[in-house]
Amino acid sequence: MTPSQPAAGAVRAAHASPLTVDARGVSLTFHTRDGAVEALADVNLQISDGDFVSFIGPSGCGKTTLMRVIADLERPTKGTILVNGVSAEEARLKRQYGYIFQAPALYPWRTIERNVMLPLEIMGYPAGERRERMQRYLKLVNLSGFERKFPWQLSGGMQQRASIARALSFDPALLLMDEPFGALDEIVRDHLNEQLLRLWDQTGKTVVFVTHSIPEAVFLSTKIVVMSPRPGRIIDIIPCDFPRDRTLEIRETPEFIKIAQRVRSGLRSGHSYDE
Amino acid sequence: MTNSAVALPRANWRPTAWVGEHAPIFTVVAVLFVVWYLAAFLMNAPQVRDAFARNEVKYTFSELVAGTMEAKRPVVPAPHQVAIELYDSIFGYPLNSPRNLAYHAWVTLSATVVGFAIGAIFGILLAILIVHLRTLEKSLLPWIICSQMVPILAIAPIIIVVFGAIGIRGLFPKSIISAYLCFFPVAIGMVKGLTSPDPIQLDLMRTWSANKLQVLRKLRWPASIPFLFASLKVSVTISLVGAIVAELPTGAQAGIGARLLSGSYYGQTVQIWAALVCAAVIATVLIAMIDAIAKLTARHMGAAT
Numbered sequence: 001m002t003p004s005q006p007a008a009g010a011v012r013a014a015h016a017s018p019l020t021v022d023a024r025g026v027s028l029t030f031h032t033r034d035g036a037v038e039a040l041a042d043v044n045l046q047i048s049d050g051d052f053v054s055f056i057g058p059s060g061c062g063k064t065t066l067m068r069v070i071a072d073l074e075r076p077t078k079g080t081i082l083v084n085g086v087s088a089e090e091a092r093l094k095r096q097y098g099y100i101f102q103a104p105a106l107y108p109w110r111t112i113e114r115n116v117m118l119p120l121e122i123m124g125y126p127a128g129e130r131r132e133r134m135q136r137y138l139k140l141v142n143l144s145g146f147e148r149k150f151p152w153q154l155s156g157g158m159q160q161r162a163s164i165a166r167a168l169s170f171d172p173a174l175l176l177m178d179e180p181f182g183a184l185d186e187i188v189r190d191h192l193n194e195q196l197l198r199l200w201d202q203t204g205k206t207v208v209f210v211t212h213s214i215p216e217a218v219f220l221s222t223k224i225v226v227m228s229p230r231p232g233r234i235i236d237i238i239p240c241d242f243p244r245d246r247t248l249e250i251r252e253t254p255e256f257i258k259i260a261q262r263v264r265s266g267l268r269s270g271h272s273y274d275e
Numbered sequence: 276m277t278n279s280a281v282a283l284p285r286a287n288w289r290p291t292a293w294v295g296e297h298a299p300i301f302t303v304v305a306v307l308f309v310v311w312y313l314a315a316f317l318m319n320a321p322q323v324r325d326a327f328a329r330n331e332v333k334y335t336f337s338e339l340v341a342g343t344m345e346a347k348r349p350v351v352p353a354p355h356q357v358a359i360e361l362y363d364s365i366f367g368y369p370l371n372s373p374r375n376l377a378y379h380a381w382v383t384l385s386a387t388v389v390g391f392a393i394g395a396i397f398g399i400l401l402a403i404l405i406v407h408l409r410t411l412e413k414s415l416l417p418w419i420i421c422s423q424m425v426p427i428l429a430i431a432p433i434i435i436v437v438f439g440a441i442g443i444r445g446l447f448p449k450s451i452i453s454a455y456l457c458f459f460p461v462a463i464g465m466v467k468g469l470t471s472p473d474p475i476q477l478d479l480m481r482t483w484s485a486n487k488l489q490v491l492r493k494l495r496w497p498a499s500i501p502f503l504f505a506s507l508k509v510s511v512t513i514s515l516v517g518a519i520v521a522e523l524p525t526g527a528q529a530g531i532g533a534r535l536l537s538g539s540y541y542g543q544t545v546q547i548w549a550a551l552v553c554a555a556v557i558a559t560v561l562i563a564m565i566d567a568i569a570k571l572t573a574r575h576m577g578a579a580t
Contacts, residue, residue: 092484098482101478109500151577
């Protein structure tokens with residue numbers, strides 16, 4: 001990976017893209033006290049290198065579970081999943097992805113800089129490089145100057161940006177983002193979405209993004225995976241071919257509205273029963 | 276309350292405000308003293324009355340009150356009697372004299388501190404083991420709980436005798452009894468503390484494929500610090516009680532326990548009360564020290580205050 005080269009994404013797109021995620025027949029059943037819950041049923045999904053893929057669906061549709069399966073935080077009961085060509089577990093052990101949770105989950109006793117450097121400490125980076133990377137990625141998420149603050153001294157949006165810097169710090173090729181901006185207000189959210197797009201465009205990373213906002217999914221993605229609950233399954237995969245350097249204005253275009261309508265009708269068909 | 280006092284700029288500090296803020300504390304202390312004096316009067320009145328009757332002396336009420344406040348062997352000594360006894364027994368003799376209360380306090384305090392250190396470290400290690408080996412929780416915890424159900428007064432002489440038989444006397448066996456009592460709250464509190472991190476915080480460690488030692492050092496341990504200090508505050512007083520109890524059944528020559536014992540042999544109630552007050556002061560100081568360390572640590576770890 002050469003994240004410093006702005007053209008990395010463009011170069012990658014020109015080549016035939018290898019698969020970052022390859023899920024075949026993935027099913028996952030949780031055994032709870034109230035009986036078995038089928039969280040995922042026969043999920044097949046291929047994500048190419050450099051894609052920005054959004055999982056969208058109502059709560060309980062298994063989008064977070066699918067992401068946790070990719071991250072090897074859950075094990076499928078059936079089927080196989082390959083991440084970067086190896087098993088999900090091996091990919092996790094090789095630290096090939098960065099996971100961003102719904103909550104920033106910064107460690108409250110660490111300053112922002114020490115939070116960002118935490119994965120680097122764990123992975124055994126030398127102190128000088130830890131500091132250099134921390135400064136680089138805090139600058140990337142516009143948090144320079146907040147190094148010595150503790151998490152509670154920052155707003156929710158700033159905390160989430162710090163958690164993104166933390167996930168980027170060890171430069172994983174794959175970013176898994178579980179409703180990272182779900183708790184933020186819409187103005188902050190639009191802003192962060194734009195920043196995220198820039199970052200994706202500049203670094204050429206593969207991003208998997210869980211959301212339940214249709215405009216967010218259409219605006220960000222190259223591919224939208226529509227899911228439906230009970231059992232959690234994929235009901236539509238929609239390509240979304242806006243240019244990589246898209247801006248918020250594309251939300252007024254007919255193409256945007258057309259894709260949004262297709263997503264909405266997909267979500268409706270998943271809800272064929274009354275609720 | 277204390278926080279806002281600290282936050283105030285120095286220039287705004289006014290004695291009246293300080294008194295106002297601490298008024299509840301003064302009120303409680305005043306009420307306690309009134310109750311204590313009242314109790315001293317009521318409890319000692321019969322023996323004073325008897326003494327007057329025995330000598331066939333007529334007495335007024337104020338003479339009766341004065342008598343209850345100055346009794347040689349009161350049932351309940353008055354606060355000023357205890358204060359005078361404390362002063363005399365600390366400053367009236369050289370520091371290394373067995374008649375000096377400070378000497379006895381030092382003997383007990385050193386056993387307390389050593390026992391507290393042993394107990395705290397043992398409790399922390401036990402908690403770390405229990406958290407990492409779930410099977411231990413089921414197999415070990417019942418024994419730990421049982422250990423706390425045995426009356427310490429029954430165990431203490433056994434421990435002293437066993438250690439005495441292998442030639443270990445003095446401070447160490449007492450410390451062991453202290454440790455025996457005080458590891459428990461630390462172990463229970465630390466099991467809670469080490470399992471206190473959010474699932475998300477643990478998941479993060481997993482995504483970075485951190486090993487168990489790293490999870491312990493960088494997540495579980497720092498997350499457990501507030502629990503640790505809460506447990507330490509409980510266990511330091513228990514540790515002091517343990518050291519005093521260890522001195523009781525063994526005929527120890529020195530220590531607050533020995534002082535209590537000799538006081539009760541010779542009917543020196545004032546001496547007993549002075550020793551008790553001394554123990555209470557030691558416990559208060561120990562807790563205040565732990566509190567101060569806890570506050571410093573919290574500030575260092577980014578606490579909001």
